[in-house]
Amino acid sequence: xxxxxxxxxxxxxxxxxxxxxxxxxxxxxxxxxxxxxxxxxxxxxxxxxxxxxxxxxxxxxxxxxxxxxxxxxxxxxxxxxxxxxxxxxxxxxxxxxxxxxxxxxxxxxxxxxxxxxxxxxxxxxxxxxxxxxxxxxxxxxxxxxxxxxxxxxxxxxxxxxxxxxxxxxxxxxxxxxxxxxxxxxxxxxxxxxxxxxxxxxxxxxxxxxxxxxxxxxxxxxxxxxxxxxxxxxxxxxxxxxxxxxxxxxxxxxxxxxxxxxxxxxxxxxxxxxxxx
Amino acid sequence: xxxxxxxxxxxxxxxxxxxxxxxxxxxxxxxxxxxxxxxxxxxxxxxxxxxxxxxxxxxxxxxxxxxxxxxxxxxxxxxxxxxxxxxxxxxxxxxxxxxxxxxxxxxxxxxxxxxxxxxxxxxxxxxxxxxxxxxxxxxxxxxxxxxxxxxxxxxxxxxxxxxxxxxxxxxxxxxxxxxxxxxxxxxxxxxxxxxxxxxxxxxxxxxxxxxxxxxxxxxxxxxxxxxxxxxxxxxxxxxxxxxxxxxxxxxxxxxxxxxxxxxxxxxxxxxxxxxxxxxxxxxxxxxxxxxxxxxxxxxxxxxxxxxxxxxxxxxxxxxxxxxxxxxxxxxxxxxxxxxxxxxxxxxxxx
Numbered sequence: 007x008x009x010x011x012x013x014x015x016x017x018x019x020x021x022x023x024x025x026x027x028x029x030x031x032x033x034x035x036x037x038x039x040x041x042x043x044x045x046x047x048x049x050x051x052x053x054x055x056x057x058x059x060x061x062x063x064x065x066x067x068x069x070x071x072x073x074x075x076x077x078x079x080x081x082x083x084x085x086x087x088x089x090x091x092x093x094x095x096x097x098x099x100x101x102x103x104x105x106x107x108x109x110x111x112x113x114x115x116x117x118x119x120x121x122x123x124x125x126x127x128x129x130x131x132x133x134x135x136x137x138x139x140x141x142x143x144x145x146x147x148x149x150x151x152x153x154x155x156x157x158x159x160x161x162x163x164x165x166x167x168x169x170x171x172x173x174x175x176x177x178x179x180x181x182x183x184x185x186x187x188x189x190x191x192x193x194x195x196x197x198x199x200x201x202x203x204x205x206x207x208x209x210x211x212x213x214x215x216x217x218x219x220x221x222x223x224x225x226x227x228x229x230x231x232x233x234x235x236x237x238x239x240x241x242x243x244x245x246x247x248x249x250x251x252x253x254x255x256x257x258x259x260x261x262x263x264x265x266x267x268x269x270x271x272x273x274x275x276x277x278x279x280x281x282x
Numbered sequence: 283x284x285x286x287x288x289x290x291x292x293x294x295x296x297x298x299x300x301x302x303x304x305x306x307x308x309x310x311x312x313x314x315x316x317x318x319x320x321x322x323x324x325x326x327x328x329x330x331x332x333x334x335x336x337x338x339x340x341x342x343x344x345x346x347x348x349x350x351x352x353x354x355x356x357x358x359x360x361x362x363x364x365x366x367x368x369x370x371x372x373x374x375x376x377x378x379x380x381x382x383x384x385x386x387x388x389x390x391x392x393x394x395x396x397x398x399x400x401x402x403x404x405x406x407x408x409x410x411x412x413x414x415x416x417x418x419x420x421x422x423x424x425x426x427x428x429x430x431x432x433x434x435x436x437x438x439x440x441x442x443x444x445x446x447x448x449x450x451x452x453x454x455x456x457x458x459x460x461x462x463x464x465x466x467x468x469x470x471x472x473x474x475x476x477x478x479x480x481x482x483x484x485x486x487x488x489x490x491x492x493x494x495x496x497x498x499x500x501x502x503x504x505x506x507x508x509x510x511x512x513x514x515x516x517x518x519x520x521x522x523x524x525x526x527x528x529x530x531x532x533x534x535x536x537x538x539x540x541x542x543x544x545x546x547x548x549x550x551x552x553x554x555x556x557x558x559x560x561x562x563x564x565x566x567x568x569x570x571x572x573x574x575x576x577x578x579x580x581x582x583x584x585x586x587x588x589x590x591x592x593x594x595x596x597x598x599x600x601x602x603x604x605x606x607x608x609x610x611x612x613x614x615x616x617x618x619x620x621x622x623x624x625x626x627x628x629x630x631x632x
Contacts, residue, residue, distance in 0.1 A: 029439070067521045091527030098521035102384060106572035110295045118515050119527035132293045136286040149295045151572055171526065 016043045017093050017174045019064060019206070023073035026056070026063045033059040034230045036073070041175075046201040047208045048221035052251050056230040057210050058099060058179050064208065065096040065177045091119035095173035097164055099180055103152040109163050110148040113138055116170030138169035141203075142196060158189030165196065176200060178209045182216070194220045214251075218242055219263045226250050242266040302573040309569075310582035314366075317589040321362045324597055327353050364487040365589040365606075367495050368548040369558060373584020374506055375544035376559030377566065377577055381513050382537050383443035386621070389560040390425075390545035393450025396554040397457035398428020399546060400480055403553075404461050407476045408468045415490055417479065418550035425546030428453060433538060440520065440531060482553030482607030484592050491551045498547040505540050509533070510577045555607045557614020558587050564621060587613070 019041040026034040034056040041047055041064070051057045062068040064075055066082045075082040082090060095116075103112060116138065117131045139145045142162040147155065152163060161181055168176060178197070182190040194216055201207045201222075211217045217224060218238040225235045226242075228250050234241045247255045247268055254276075260267040322334050329337075329350055336345060337354040376389035383393075390396055402424020406412040412420065432453055436445040461480070465473050512533045515523040523530050545559060565587075566579035591609040598604065 062521070065525060067524050086527075087524060087529055088527035091525065094525075096521070096525035098519060098525060101519045101522040102517070104381075104517045105567070107574070108295065108299065108572055110292055111299060111572075111574050114296070115514055115518060115526065127296070129293075132296065133286060136290045136292045139290065139292070140286065145290050148290065148292060149298075168525075 017078050017206070018043060018076070019094070019175055019208075020076045021060075021064060021070075021073065022076065024060075024063055024070045024075060025072040026059050026068055027071050028059075032071070032230065034063060037063075037230075037232055039064075039225065039232060039235070041206060041208055042223050043206050044201070044204070045206065045222035046197060046220060047206075047223040047225060048217040049208065049210045049225045049227065050212075050214055050217045050250070051227035051233075055227045055250075057227050059230075060227065061177055061179050061208065061210050062098075065094065066090060067096065067098065088119050091171065091173070093173055094175040094177065095168040095171040097168045097176075097178040097181060099183075101164060103160075106151050106153060108148075109139070109144065109150055109152055109155075109166075110135060112152055112163060113148075113166045113170050116167040119171060134170045134172055135166075138166040141169055141200070142166040156189075157185055158192060161185060161189070161193055162196065165193070169200070174204075174206060176205050176207045178207070180210050180212060183212060190216060214242075214247070214268050215260070218265045218267065219260060238265050242268070299573045303570060303575045303579075306566075306569045306573070306579055307582070310566075310579055310586065314582055314586050314589070317586055317593070318362055318366070321365070321589055321593055322354065322358050324593060325353065325358060329353055360489065360492060361484050361487040361592070362589065364484050364492050364495070364551060365592045366585045367492065367499060368484075368552045368555065369562075369585035369588030370581040371495065371499060371502070371544040371548035371584070372555065372558040372588070373562035373566075373580045373582070374503075374577060375541045375548070376561075376584070377563035377580035378506070378510070378513070378537055378541035378544070379559075380563045381517060381576070382534065382541070383446055384517065385443055385447055386564055387560075388443065388447050388450070389563070390541070391554065391556055391559050392454065393447055394432060394453035394457060395425050395429055395450075395542055395545050396549055396556075396559075397454040397461075398431075399425035399549040400554050401457040401460045402427070403479055404464050404476050407479065408464045408472055411472075413475075418491070418494065421550040421553075422546045425542060425549055428457065429538065429542040429546075433535075441534065478605065479553050480607075481605040482549075482555035482610070483605035484552055484595075485603055485605065487552075495547045495551040498543060502540055502543055502547075505536075506544075506577065509537050509540060512537070553605075553607060555588070556611040557617070558584055558591075558610050561587060561614055561617045564617075 021037055021039050024034060024037045025032060037060060049057045049061060059068065063070055066075060069083060077085065077090060077093060113135050114131065117134060139148055142165050144159065144162050144166055147159060147163065152160060155163065165181065182193050185193065190213065197207050197209060198220060221238050223235065224238045224241060226233045226246060233250055234246055242257060244255055244257050247253060247257065254271040256269045256271065257266050258269060323331060333350050334354055337347065337350050340346065340351060379388045379390055380386050399421040403417050403421040406417045406420035432446060432450050433441060436449045468476065512528055515526045515528050516530065516533065520530050562580045562584035563576065565583045566576050570576055570579060587610065591613060592606040595604040595606045595609045
């Protein structure tokens with residue numbers, strides 16, 4: 007659908023029989039998933055369905071109690087975490103910016119896995135930071151303190167930090183939460199650009215309509231299990247929405263993108279629809 | 283590729299941040315040198331500056347001037363040296379804790395490490411009748427044990443900053459209670475001695491205080507230099523640090539061990555001098571104003587605060603030498619009030 011990408015090696019990410027738990031509470035059960043390379047995959051589901059937890063599992067931020075996460079066919083937990091960090095970039099849900107840090111400095115932290123005790127800052131690092139800022143349209147913010155940015159600008163700066171890591175995979179946990187609708191679209195457009203530039207993007211989203219519009223591949227979860235996955239036009243139906251969100255809806259065609267658009271019904275407006 | 287970095291000014295921004303760090307470091311070094319000079323010069327027995335320099339160089343030149351050498355080399359220099367070393371150790375300890383726990387209140391003198399050292403020292407003095415080096419060793423053990431207890435109690439499959447701070451404050455209260463209890467049972471003479479230790483003092487500083495701390499710093503300072511690079515990413519939160527390839531839990535444990543050791547050895551040498559660890563990091567960060575770094579600068583601020591406070595303690599009141607902890611306590615309390623007020627104004631609330 008999206009065609010071949012100009013990427014020399016194509017990394018793969020998958021989980022088999024993955025169980026994830028916080029303490030004794032199991033949140034994700036026996037999950038099998040293979041992330042389609044070179045595409046934008048969106049994970050959706052109701053609150054507390056385990057979608058963020060699954061992403062944390064795939065990103066090795068959480069160790070499975072059973073099962074394995076495979077990066078290029080190797081167990082991700084058997085690899086050195088720094089080696090993983092050169093292949094797989096992650097933007098967690100709520101990272102904290104140190105007080106009064108400058109944008110260029112924060113984005114530069116993304117170069118950490120490429121540096122070591124003997125290999126400090128180089129021109130290549132500067133170039134990676136500049137490219138990341140250019141890609142997220144934040145170059146003109148480079149010398150501003152992060153504290154002073156708007157929510158949308160800040161989110162783009164955090165994405166720039168993950169981009170400076172120069173990884174094939176980019177995993178983002180609800181990057182549009184707390185953003186105004188225009189900034190949400192801005193961030194998702196950016197993720198699409200990054201995917202078209204050759205990256206594999208996996209993102210957890212709240213908004214089902216934006217998910218349907220931007221996803222090449224949508225993954226729906228319910229109570230820690232995978233309910234459906236595939237192209238949004240093929241899998242998103244009124245039945246699926248009822249199953250995943252316990253809500254009646256009508257699924258129509260998005261007039262802008264021709265993708266499925268979910269219109270919730272609720273208790274008060276069902277009658278009105280008939281009258282029209 | 284390089285052209286984009288140059289054209290967009292990324293290299294220039296990074297260089298200007300580095301230049302600001304350098305300027306702050308040079309300023310602090312100059313202030314420290316001035317403080318060292320003043321601390322060697324000031325005193326009841328007047329010694330001319332050139333005589334001080336000659337005396338300092340006497341181990342090299344072989345020139346002997348008994349009276350001046352005694353004042354400079356045996357009285358003032360040990361005290362100055364101990365002030366610098368304890369200041370550096372407290373400054374680094376506080377800066378590491380505050381950065382790692384992402385909380386400016388999380389310095390060892392607030393989250394119970396100093397209180398643990400104090401309780402152990404008071405137990406040594408009042409229960410076992412130990413004095414001198416034994417008290418220092420007890421303080422060291424107390425700080426280490428307390429830190430271990432805080433870490434263990436805060437552990438829930440990893441340690442979160444907030445839990446460490448809360449558990450630490452609780453431990454500080456418990457240790458305070460232990461100290462108060464022991465005082466109620468002590469004889470007056472013993473209680474006075476113990477109290478003097480608790481305030482923290484550089485009076486009668488000698489090689490027995492300096493050498494263990496200097497030896498510890500020979501190991502701890504390189505370890506700190508090696509470990510603080512990890513704080514660049516640990517500051518962003520545990521998940522972000524793992525994502526960037528940091529081995530978070532072992533690194534945090536190593537940082538905590540190093541930070542506790544700094545505070546423990548400094549406390550063993552000079553007593554739990556209040557607030558030096560607490561103020562060093564915030565002052566350094568305020569001077570740097572977002573230019574990054576901060577550990578070298580915190581160490582320098584710690585040394586300057588310690589040395590400056592000790593000079594005030596020695597010379598502020600005629601014919602009376604205050605313990606340095608009284609001065610740092612007053613200075614630190616004032617700083618805390620200012621800090622809370624300004625944090626509230628900015629809506630961050632410490």
